[in-house]
Amino acid sequence: MNKILVVLLSISLSLPGVQSVLASTENQYQRKLAIDEKNVTKHSTKVNGKKFKYTATTGTQPVWDKDGQPIASLFYTYYQRSDIKDSATRPLLISFNGGPGSASVWMHVAYTGPKVLNVDNEGYPLQPYGVKTNPYSILDVADIVFVNPVNTGYSRVLPDKDGKMPSKEQQKKMFFGVNADVKYLAEWLNTFVSRNNRWRSPKYLIGESYGTTRVAGLAKELQSRQWMYVNGVILVSPTDIGIKRDGPVKAANRLPYFAAAAWYHQALTPALQQKRLTELLVEVEQFTLSEYLPALVKGGFISAKEKQHIAEQVAQYSGLSVSAVINNNLDVDNRFFWKELLRDRKQTIGRLDSRYLGIDKKVAGASPDYNAELSSWLHSFTPAINYYLREELQYKTDIKYNMFGDVHPWDRTGNNTGEGLRFAMAQNPYLHVMIQSGYFDGATNYFDAKYTLWQLDPSGLMKDRLSFKGYESGHMMYLRHEDLRQANEDIRQFIKQSLPAKGQAAKY
Structure with a gap:
């Protein structure tokens, strides 16, 4: 009997109808990315008290190799205000996050987009997780596209025409490095702008953290290789963009951030604590440039008297003890500071946002066990973006949304993105640059950002097109409600x- 059943089963499985059902079932459950698709939903919102309608397009668009074969596909979300008739005068904001390896989720559902996280006024997660209307979104003045580079969000590398995945080394060469990243993204943006008829629109690039390296490089790459000129570049919590800050400069530049974090946690002397933060930071910045940096330059040849004087002043501004500063030879690193500042309270402070507090297994030690702020953020961002894309924007897939994707090892050689941005500005009189930084960001501190701004154009001939904005929050300054309002207004x-006045030509 068993042999008969086996024979009957084998015959039935060989029938064409049964084979097609099995094939369709197999395809239905394959976890593969749609290479080129889009889905459009309609919405309305209110920004700064004014109501308007908009569309949200979620989709994928291929990255092609030189032979026109798709080698990856990028997931994006594109918001357009519906009541604008002339796209030629409507700005387009192109948004990237960083990492490298980070999805576009952070600025998408917490900063400039039409929806923001359900968090409290200081940015701490609340349940139920989800999103709410962003009353300050810049969608009133610009359309926005949020782009997820390869292996972030739903974006993925694709197999070749023979179904074989490229090797890790091949993927690195194609996608995972400073220059490879900029090259393929510029090509992708050319296609996006063409498909969406945005060639005449004023264009702006915004990047956060490593995304600032990305958009600084894109400004030149788009201009030089795609012949696409942009009007503005916004650097949010910028990296060094290839402008080196090594040795004594790197050490000295930390002090104004230390002072800001210590002020927030009320770890300074009463005389300093009563000052407004911005007033205090002007004082600390002046000391850093005029006394602290020159002292660090002297290294081991500084006199004992001067070393003691500098240590006392650094301790006063940082909230640390004089002995802690002396024992670090005046060069206090970040991780020690995050552990040491509130050691007497048995708490650590966050890296990306030092307003956040953590607790370690041991009070002893030279660095925190974990980043308190990132744990808090992942609480709210991960469920929110998965809910929002699937249920509100109706983009449904079984592919995992990568908050952080596999892009390492990242090739950081040949990082001349800052010089590229300067060159693009010199060639393009329309191009302006703005930096936005949180005073409590210990990963990409605000004084490093100012230093980058100062060194971006050593000639000083373009400083009227360079600006800096600071906020009383951290790396993602927009999580704090007041800074969400102000930072969006600064972008607006x-x-x-x-935007040039009518008839204003691009010339010097």
Whole structure:
């Protein structure tokens, strides 16, 4: 009997109808990316008290090799205001996050987009997780596209025409490095702008953290290789963009951030604590440039008297003890500071946002066990973006949304993105640059950002097109409600002020 059943089963499985059902079932459950698709939903919102309608397009668009074969596909979300008739005068903001390896989720559902996280006024997660209307979104003045580079969000590398995945080394060469990243993204943006008829629109690039390296490089790559000129570049919590800050400069530049974090946690002397933060930071910045940096330059040849004087002043501004500063030879690193500042309270402070507190297994030690702020953020961002894309924007897939994707080892050689941005500005009189930084960011501190701004154009001939904005929050300054309002308004004004007047030619 068993042999008969086996024979009957084998015959039935060989029938064409049964084979097609099995094949369709197999395809139905394959976890593969759609290479080129889009889905459009319609919405309405209210920004700064004014109501308007908009569309949200979620989809994928291929990255092609030189032979026109798709080698990856990028997931994006594109917001367009519906009541704008002339796209030629409508700005387009192109948004990237960083990492490298980070999805576009952070600025998408917490900063400039039409929805923001359900968090409290300081940015701490609340349940139920989800999103709410962003009353300050810059969608009133610009359309926005949020781009996920390869292996972030739903974006993925594709197998070749023979179904074989490229090797790790091949993927690195194609996608995972400073220059490879900029090259393929510029090609991708050319296609996106063409498909969506945005060639005449004023264009702006915004990047956060490593995304600032990305958009600084893209400004030149788009201009030089795609012949696409942009009106503005916004650097949010910037990296060094290839402008080196090594040795004594790197050490000295930390102090104003230390002072800001210590002020927030009320770890300074009463005389300093009663000052407004911005007032205090002016004082600390002046000491850093005029005394602290020159002292660090002297290294081991500094006199004992001067070393003691500098240590006392650094301790006063940082909230640390004089002995802690002396024992670090005046060069206090970040991880020690995050562990040491509130050691007497048995708490650590966050890396990306030092307002956040953590607790370690041991009070002893030279660095925190974990990054308190990142744990808090992943609480709210991960469920929110998965809910929002699937249920509100109706983009449904079984592919995992990578908050952080596999892009390492990342090739950091040949990082001349800052010089590229300067060159693009010199060639393009329309191009303006704005930096936005949180005073409590210990990963990409605000004084490093100012230093980058100062060194970006050593000639000083373009400083009227360079600006800096600071906020009383951290790396993602927009999580704090007041800074969400102000930072979006700063972008809004930056866009308005950098748009040329009618008839104003691009010339010096």
